Amino acid sequence: MVGGSVPVFDEVILSTALMNQVISFHDMSGTLVCQAGCVLEDLSRHVEERGFVMPLDLGAKGSCHIGGNVATNAGGLRFLRYGSLHGTVLGLEAVLADGTVLNCLSTLRKDNTGYDLKQLFIGSEGTLGVITAVSILCPPKPRAVSVAFLGCPGFSEVLQTFTTCKGLLGEILSAYEFMDAECMWLVTHHLRLASPVQESPFYVLIETSGSRAGHDAEKLNDFLEQVLSSGLVTDGTVATDHLKVKALWALRERISEALSRDGYVYKYDLSLPTERLYDLVTDLRVRLGPRAKHVVGYGHLGDGNLHLNVTSEAFSPSVLGTLEPYVYEWTAEQRGSVSAEHGLGFKKRGVLGYSKPPEALRLMRQLKALLDPKGILNPYKTLPAQA
Amino acid sequence: MVGGSVPVFDEVILSTALMNQVISFHDMSGTLVCQAGCVLEDLSRHVEERGFVMPLDLGAKGSCHIGGNVATNAGGLRFLRYGSLHGTVLGLEAVLADGTVLNCLSTLRKDNTGYDLKQLFIGSEGTLGVITAVSILCPPKPRAVSVAFLGCPGFSEVLQTFTTCKGLLGEILSAYEFMDAECMWLVTHHLRLASPVQESPFYVLIETSGSRAGHDAEKLNDFLEQVLSSGLVTDGTVATDHLKVKALWALRERISEALSRDGYVYKYDLSLPTERLYDLVTDLRVRLGPRAKHVVGYGHLGDGNLHLNVTSEAFSPSVLGTLEPYVYEWTAEQRGSVSAEHGLGFKKRGVLGYSKPPEALRLMRQLKALLDPKGILNPYKTLPAQA
Incomplete structure (x- = not known):
């Protein structure tokens, strides 16, 4: 999408695909340590078998590497619940431009000894160092997952439904996604998916995940009763069965594929x-x-x-x-x-200035110069070309 | 404790106490923007009146400043639930050693434009810049809070109780604190606090906070039944009333005060x-x-x-x-x-090497030299004196 990993001129491609080993998993704390080339979906399977989930999930899970996820600070579908990788990555190992191996592969939740160097590499798109291993905190796997797919008459109702569900679903709310009617047209038309609800100007997908199915169902039912009776939502369906949950998520996750067609x-x-x-x-x-x-x-x-x-x-x-x-x-x-x-990658590096002030750009350039004085790490990416 | 804010030789003290204004609070997202000198307890009151809580809470809340909390990456009592400030701080403004004002006071949950510069200042103890304003994500205020105070026959039972409560309390578990019998002796002897449970080798304080009192009580009761019947816990008491909750927390929070006596x-x-x-x-x-x-x-x-x-x-x-x-x-x-x-402050800066490898220390020194070449920001702190 932004060409962060695409060679554009004279770059050498470095693949971590063979560094695909889980180094350790700690059952009490949920701490996973693994090499950078592990595929996200493989890691998900590994920790789910042990009663945990990865704190991130995204459409590309079947092919993306955890090292790349961390290098790009991937957000994805579980962000609302588990937050940023800046909070869930406990440590990492990176190789610096001069070949130094920087071992910050801590598995501790708390460590206030000196500067938190790992943060530098999270989201720096490989321009400050090559991440070779990661340790990450995995939350317990929820025992119950439900998805509601709803139709809303307008965007204002999408927002009011969000406020209502934050209040009534509280700590079990794990995703609040929206899509407009044109998205639904694209997935039904190009991918032949079936819409589960009446045609509406907007659709909302709400996921809950919690430790006790009965409690979660009660919270979700009360919420649905309220939004349906107040007219915030005009039609809706709920799924708890794994396959139905997956089918509802597909409507949202496959929009990008439908667009490309x-x-x-x-x-x-x-x-x-x-x-x-x-x-x-x-x-x-x-x-x-x-x-x-x-x-x-x-x-x-x-x-x-x-x-x-x-x-x-x-x-x-x-x-x-x-x-x-x-x-x-x-x-x-x-x-x-x-x-x-x-x-930002290659395509969007020129627009950094729209979101960050000149003082920040200057400090970013200084950090790049400090860590990679010869500019050999993912060149032409992230930072704007200098005038 | 570590002398991070104590002048030792020739330092000038800079107080942010008059920079104590809340700049904004956003009711839908729970985003607080405030000046660095705001007292944590005042901020807690401000956001609680609006249905939110601060993501951190600590014994010193009545006097500590939010700027200091962020500069030291304070952990505290809500860490288990809401995680590190590296995840909950959305932005900050810092004044660099050369007087540059670095405005990274974003209120966005997601922003992957360039390096996440704010992370450098979180936990750097004022040695890389002076934090002057902060924006922070506040979670919704839980509607129900319960505290259980339990006696355990051994440390192994403390651990097994932890595993059991993670499973049964799930997403409503907000603190799991422990103290030994000598701690209890200190608070009962020096501070005249009364122990609410039979004398035990270990004590555990568990806090739950959730959106629905009835559900939380049911989960907590099931948990207590299980740990009492299995002998992991020999005696216990539960409080939901605000004053009783506070009294149970005092047993844990005032240990430090009892020690000083x-x-x-x-x-x-x-x-x-x-x-x-x-x-x-x-x-x-x-x-x-x-x-x-x-x-x-x-x-x-x-x-x-x-x-x-x-x-x-x-x-x-x-x-x-x-x-x-x-x-x-x-x-x-x-x-x-x-x-x-x-x-690490002044007292513990010499022990950094026990937790971080030489390569990390070298990079920390390079960052310090880059951001503060004259060494004027909180000198003699955090990094070890050079040989």
Whole structure:
């Protein structure tokens, strides 16, 4: 999406695919230590067999490496519940540009001895060091998981439903995702998925996960009764069965795939104040008019994270010119982030200045120069090209 | 405790006490932005009136500043539930050594644009910059809080009770603290607090906090039934009333005060593998013999964090010589941390090498030199004096 791992000029590709061993797992604390090339889905299976889950989950889990997840500070579907990798990664080992092996592979939850160096490498996209091993805190596997898929009459109702569910579902709320009617059209039309609810302007996917099925069901039922009777939600379905849960999640997770079948895709991953999240989508539909096939908004509403996507028949400089820098300026005006969870890579490194002040850019460059004076680590990425 | 904020030679003291304004609070997301000199308890009151809680709580809440909490990466009593400040602090503003104001005061949950600079300042004890403002994510205020105070016949039962309660209390478990019989003697003897349970070798304090009192009570009752019937716990009491909850917490929170009335106190704050947490206390009782008045162990067992304290009539070089470097060597052998949540400051900066390899120390020094080339920010602290 941003070309963070794609060689563009003269780079050498370094694969960690053979470094795919679990080093240890501690049953009482849930601490996993593993090599960087482990595939996320394999790790999920490993810890789930032992009663735990990985604190992150994303569509690419079948192929992405944990080292890459940490290097890009991946967000994903469990972020709302378990938070950022800056909090759940306990330690890491990295090889620096001069070949030094920096062993910060601690498994401790608390360690206030000196600077927390591992944080430097989380989200730095491989530009400060090569992550070779990771230790990560895994939460206990929830005994009960439920998913509700709901139709909402407007975006204001999507927001009010969020506030209501935070109050009534409390600590068992593990995801609050939204998608608009055009997203539903794309997945039903291109992927032949069936919508489980009546046609609505917006859809919401709510996941709960908890330790006691009966309690969770009671909380979820009370919530549904309230949102249905107040008209915030017009139709809905609930699943607890694993396969049905997976099918409901597919409607949300496969939007990206459906988009790629629709034409050329312009992709944006933004953090915005939740109340204004959808205004940008509506605004762009008007600006682009018939030049766009679809302008869609979906994403992790609970985290204030919008995935904004535009499709057109083929790549069009005029569409791109209408989108950029407009989308970035709009986001900067809201003090949002021009890359919420996808990083900057090669394609978006030029837009860093929309989210960070010049003083921050200067310090980033100084850190890069300190850790990689010859510029050999993932060059041409993350930081803007110097004028 | 470690002298992180105490001037030792020629320092100038900088107080942020007048920078005590809340800048903003966002009701939907629970995002608080405030100046560095705000007192933690005032902030707690501010957000609790709005239905949220601060993600950290500690004994010193009535006097400590949020800027200091972030600068020292304070852990405290809610760590088990809400995790590290590296995860809950969303942004900060810091003044660098050259006077540059670095504005990273983002309120976004997700922002992957460039390096996460704020992480550098969290836990750096003011040695890389002066934190002047903070933005922090506050979780919703739990509607129901319960505390169970239990007596356990041995440390092995303390551990098994922990595993049992993680399973049965799940997502509502918010603290698992332990203290030994000597701690109880100190608080009952010096502070005249009354023990609520029969005399036991160990005591455990468990806090639950959740969104629905009835569900929480049911989970807690099932847990208590199981640990009492299996003999893991021999006596216990439960409180939900605010004053009784406070009284039970006082037994744990005021141990430090009771220790200070007992004589000269040697204090250690260690992270250790949970299973071996108490072995060091037993070991030291034998090594010190009658030279120590008390050797006590208590702390955040759920986080693997032991507070080890030794009292003697007056300061004794012989006691200190028996304790150090023995305690640090023992901890290093277990790959623990010689400072779990209290930092290094002036007193403990020399022991950094027990928890971090030379490569990490070198990089820490390089970061210090980059950000503070003249060494004017909290000098003589955190990093070891150079040979």
